[in-house]
Amino acid sequence: xxxxxxCVPCLLRQALEAARFVTNDEKVQKKILKKxxxxxxxxxxxxxxxxxAHVIHRIVxxxxxxxxxxxxxxxxxxxxxxxxxxxxxxxVDQSPTPLLTALRLAIAGNIIDYGAGSNFDLDRTILDVLxxxxxxxxxxxxxxxxxTANNLTYLADNAGEIVFDKILIExxxxxxxxxxxLFVIKDEPIINDATEEDAIYVGIDEIxxxxxxxxxxxxxxNGMSYSSKEFWKILAQSDMIIGxxxxxxxxxxxxxxxxxxxxxxxxxxxxxxxxxxxDTILKLSEGLK
Numbered sequence: 001x002x003x004x005x006x007c008v009p010c011l012l013r014q015a016l017e018a019a020r021f022v023t024n025d026e027k028v029q030k031k032i033l034k035k036x037x038x039x040x041x042x043x044x045x046x047x048x049x050x051x052x053a054h055v056i057h058r059i060v061x062x063x064x065x066x067x068x069x070x071x072x073x074x075x076x077x078x079x080x081x082x083x084x085x086x087x088x089x090x091x092v093d094q095s096p097t098p099l100l101t102a103l104r105l106a107i108a109g110n111i112i113d114y115g116a117g118s119n120f121d122l123d124r125t126i127l128d129v130l131x132x133x134x135x136x137x138x139x140x141x142x143x144x145x146x147x148t149a150n151n152l153t154y155l156a157d158n159a160g161e162i163v164f165d166k167i168l169i170e171x172x173x174x175x176x177x178x179x180x181x182l183f184v185i186k187d188e189p190i191i192n193d194a195t196e197e198d199a200i201y202v203g204i205d206e207i208x209x210x211x212x213x214x215x216x217x218x219x220x221x222n223g224m225s226y227s228s229k230e231f232w233k234i235l236a237q238s239d240m241i242i243g244x245x246x247x248x249x250x251x252x253x254x255x256x257x258x259x260x261x262x263x264x265x266x267x268x269x270x271x272x273x274x275x276x277x278x279d280t281i282l283k284l285s286e287g288l289k
Contacts, residue, residue, distance in 0.1 A: 003048065014057070017114070028063075032060055050250045053115070054190055085163055085166075088126075089167055102167055102171035106161075108164065109122075109165065110158070110244060110246075110265075112160040113157070113158055132280060134280050137282055142284070150239050151180040152178055152239070152242065153213075155244060156183060158245065159192050159193070162194045165204075169210070173209070181210045241258045243259065243261070246265060249273075259285075260285060263279070265278075
């Protein structure tokens with residue numbers, strides 16, 4: 001998905017919010033925001049919103065001297081979700097359709113997204129998503145692909161949310177015999193996206209057969225990125241790919257063979273998907289037509 005003009009003020013909001021997380025000094029906040037404006041002016045807008053977001057948040061980290069402005073927020077929601085884990089796991093285990101319930105919960109967890117905004121109610125969202133109908137619902141394709149898959153690449157999104165992902169992965173492994181699951185996380189902090197530190201903290205590494213892959217966005221030649229040939233080779237070799245959240249949809253919606261699980265939380269994403277804000281999505285991307 002390419003950048004819409006409406007993405008630009010949202011990226012500036014993120015920069016200011018991150019600056020306020022790390023300092024109460026308005027002079028420093030102003031300096032960070034000015035640098036972000038310069039960064040926006042100098043970056044190629046003919047790309048995905050996530051790639052530009054990485055540029056902006058690197059500026060925030062450099063100017064503030066704080067390597068992870070959202071670390072406390074990420075730990076908070078990892079802890080909140082971990083406290084929910086036993087009840088949510090029981091809910092799945094007792095469901096007549098465990099995999100569908102786990103899918104719904106994984107999408108509900110996608111509300112923990114400081115890129116889209118900090119005003120959300122996790123408990124209310126869980127109840128709503130368990131009851132509401134999917135707006136896009138490619139479940140039959142999802143099930144058919146899963147039945148024949150030997151491996152799964154799971155593109156994670158946010159801290160806290162990854163506890164919900166853990167339940168989905170455990171449910172999949174309880175019903176299907178997969179040899180390997182590749183759990184893709186960010187290689188550097190950006191907003192409240194999950195990193196290896198978060199994945200280990202919530203116990204993703206304890207799942208049998210799981211491997212971590214750290215991927216960056218927007219800096220070619222500096223490790224593996226979403227745009228690298230190495231990453232596309234990994235995706236091409238994957239029997240099944242699950243992409244969580246708006247960021248992965250923004251970056252990869254023009255690629256085929258990816259099942260996107262997300263909640264539409266901003267007007268731009270909703271418009272691109274042809275849905276309304278708050279709709280739940282299980283969509284198989286067919287790539288560019």
